[in-house]
Amino acid sequence: MKAVIYARYSSDNQREESITAQVRACTEYAERQGYTVVKVYTDEARSAQTDDRPGFLQMIADIKAKRLVVDVVLVHKLDRFARNRYDSAFYKRELRRAGVRVESVLERLDDSPESVLLESLIEGMSEYYSKNLAREVMKGMKETAxxxxxxxxxxxxxxxxxxxxxxxxxxxxxxxxxxxxxxxxxxxxxxxxxxxxxxxxxxxxxxxxxxxxxxxxxxxxxxxxxxxxxxxxxxxxxxxxxxxxxxxxxxxxxxxxxxxxxxxxxxxxxxxxxxxxxxxxxxxxxxxxxRAREAYLLSGLIYCGKCDSRMVGTSGSYHTRVSREYRRRCYYHCNNAWRTKQCSARKVNKEEIEAYVIERLEEEVFSTRAIRKLASRLYKQYIRELKDTEGENKYLAQEIRTVEQQITNVVEAITIGGQIKTLVEQLKSLEMRKAILEARLLEWRHRHEQSTFSLENIAAYLKAQRELLRSKDPVQIKQVLERFIEKVVVNPESIEITFKVTVDTHGGGGGSRTPVRKKDQPSLSERSLCFAFRPQAAHRQATLRLSLCVSLEGPQGERLPEYPY
Ligand SMILES: [Zn+2]
CATH class of the missing domain: 3.90.1750.20 (Putative Large Serine Recombinase; Chain B, Domain 2)
Structure with a gap:
């Protein structure tokens, strides 16, 4: 496997590691994984919020043009790759198309669905905190203003x-x-x-x-x-x-x-x-x-329950029977039904389904109760992952002591007049090993002290996302929907929403991320127009480490209203 390393240092963040330290950590990681590092790209002293990263763009260009054939891009932390979630998703997709994946030394993510979820959470949060930093800088400017x-x-x-x-x-x-x-x-x-x-x-x-x-x-x-x-x-x-x-x-x-x-x-x-x-x-x-600014908030997230194809935003004018005037309406329509007439699913009213999905999201993810619950679950999960790495800390400390002892031995050998040339070589390689171990220990501490994952911060993050959802700005609202909703499936008689919020579980083995859609499980509530958590399904889905998928299902017999063509 071939790898490139990408390291970036922004002067606006005093706490982060230097380029050298990042490269060292990546090199060490590559060694452990058995990767051959073929090239190192760096960017220095540029703000994390802009796209102004010549090294990074050069790397993307080299990979896309196949001037460089690699399997992996290594970064020290994911926020080195990009601070902006969409930017990051964009470039990751570009790389994936070229058959290249991104790996982070600190976050240890793979391509499993859980990792994708955690990644999206981590990225969402680091973007949020980067914006907070910008706000702090702004405060300083205000003083002069x-x-x-x-x-x-x-x-x-x-x-x-x-x-x-x-x-x-x-x-x-x-x-x-x-x-x-x-x-x-x-x-x-x-x-x-x-x-x-x-x-x-x-x-x-x-x-x-x-x-x-x-x-x-x-x-x-x-x-x-x-x-x-x-x-x-x-x-x-x-x-x-x-x-x-x-x-x-x-x-x-x-x-x-x-x-x-x-x-x-x-x-x-x-x-x-x-x-x-x-x-x-x-x-x-x-x-x-x-009208031109009409945004289809659910595009890319909404699917036809009949044929599994995407639903697309459409609009049409119709003629009222009474007043004989033309009016306009927007819908989501099964792509299959819309283009090839291969599916008989009806279209759904855009305003109604959007309002419904947002209402559910408010309730299931952003209500005060839900936030409290989700934050505590996420935090527990985070702590558990930290504990898993404690063995690593002990190992590193032990290794450093061993290397130090070896260094002392070599130095002693030199003073009593051994083979100077060989001993100096040995000394060099031991010093190098010590530096790498120390870098790893620093990484480990950094990971432990990372304050972004406190209970309060997770809750604050969720609350901030909720504010965005409540803003009148369709672009913001769409971003929140994309962050927290995995899929909306429109069945003839129910709507199923799968949220992607990362939570820990009730334990158990692996699971599938596909929402459970067994029709014979009754919904908790019999009231009409009321959708409820189904705890059985939730438990099964919660066997996942990081995702809780909840199927929301309408009571039987409920139908979406019909719409004029
Ligand atoms: Zn369809």
Whole structure:
């Protein structure tokens, strides 16, 4: 087996091992596994959150182009491979296509389903904590921002910046700002405002005539009402590119009322905002752009119970019988039924099934009770795995003592005049062995002190995920669904949801991850529209180390409503 090593060191995390230590640990691991290391790729001093990793990308490119034929990519820890879960999943898939798998020295994962689950949990958490770190850094930046100083660039129209970088009003320019706000609040169109500005000979900060965009930007700028704002735009999109139009989540935007001199009154500003918002909604409704952003939250997770094929998002217009108007609806439809008509499964209403799945997830995974239970199970599992490695600690400590003794012996042999050349060679190799053992011992300690897996942190992680689920942002919601739901199967008379939450078990041997779907097991509850855990099935599934698969089944006779074509 051939392996490459990938090591990365980011200067923003003081606690992590140096590149040398990572490579050493990987080399030692490769020796133990019998792998031949053919190449080492490294990236240094770059933030873990960006994709800016030339060494890493070079490695991917080399493997994909078959310039390098290997079986394994070795990393010290999984978060060295990528901090972002999607990024990581993406590159792992790329590698898998080339027949290469990723192995981590510390996490000891293989390709079994349990490992895939644990991996997804570990990755989810390390992404979460990486975001927390970014928040801490932001705090530091806020300290400077609180002084309400100009942070660089050209100040906005109406303001100048003095020597201490404080904002001061430029009265000549402020006239244009006041005119724009009062005309807009009075209901004038952008065109009429531009005409008036031109008539008075007023220009933008760069001396050009006003356009609609510049007026829009001015109207939205809270500085004019005296608010100092900082960190408003999200600078980078997930792929690391600049994006000046996206806004940061509100809690990360710093806003200090009265932080700079106001040019328009609070009341006038609010009036203008109200009109902007009204117009925005009108424009949106007119263009129907909200439809384009419709997200199929369950795509990739939802399957047809009849033929096992994926269900895909579709939409269609229909004609109401009474009012004779066209309306639009979205569905999930069995791919087989939709494209080749080989399956007779009916489509299901998108809104209804999404709402139902989210409701179940809230209840089974994110309710306060469920979080408490899951966190404690996960933690116990984690502790058990740590205990399994205690033997390793003793072995390493023992080995280090042995090597130290051997070193002492060699040194003694040198002093009493032995074969210097041979002895020095021996000494070198013993020192090397000692260094490797010490690196492994460090690894072991690191693993034990890893604070991310405390009971509180697991619960906090789950709660944070729950907040994302409750956000109005479809992208966030979809990510949470992909993280915690393995599969939604739509049967003619029931819906089956398999959650993937990593938990420990009631003991027992191995098991299959396929949800149990025995129809003769009655559901716990007879109430209609009520789905329940089935403890028998849960126990059987819980024989897995890390996954609890629960089939949720509708009471008999329940049918999904029918939908018009
Ligand atoms: Zn089907």
């Amino acid at each position: 609180f002084q309400c100083k100009h942070t660089g660039g050209t100040p906005p129209l109406g303001y100048d910046v003095d020597k201490e970088r404080n904002y001061i009003v430029n009265e000549a320019e402020a006239e244009a700002v006041r005119l724009i706000f009062s005309m807009y609040a009075d209901g004038y169109s952008y065109n009429r405002i531009i005409d008036e500005l031109n008539k008075r000979g007023l220009k933008t900060k760069t001396g050009r005539p006003f356009g609609k965009n510049s007026i829009h930007d001015i109207l939205r700028n809270k500085k004019y009402a005296g608010y100092f704002t900082f960190n408003r735009s999200a600078r980078k999109s997930p792929d690391g590119k600049r994006n000046n139009h996206a806004s940061k989540p509100p809690e990360e935007i710093i806003e200090i009322p009265g932080g700079i001199p106001a040019i328009v009154t609070e009341e006038l500003f609010r009036k203008a905002q109200a009109r902007l918002e009204r117009n925005r909604r009108l424009a949106q409704a007119a263009s129907g752009s909200y």
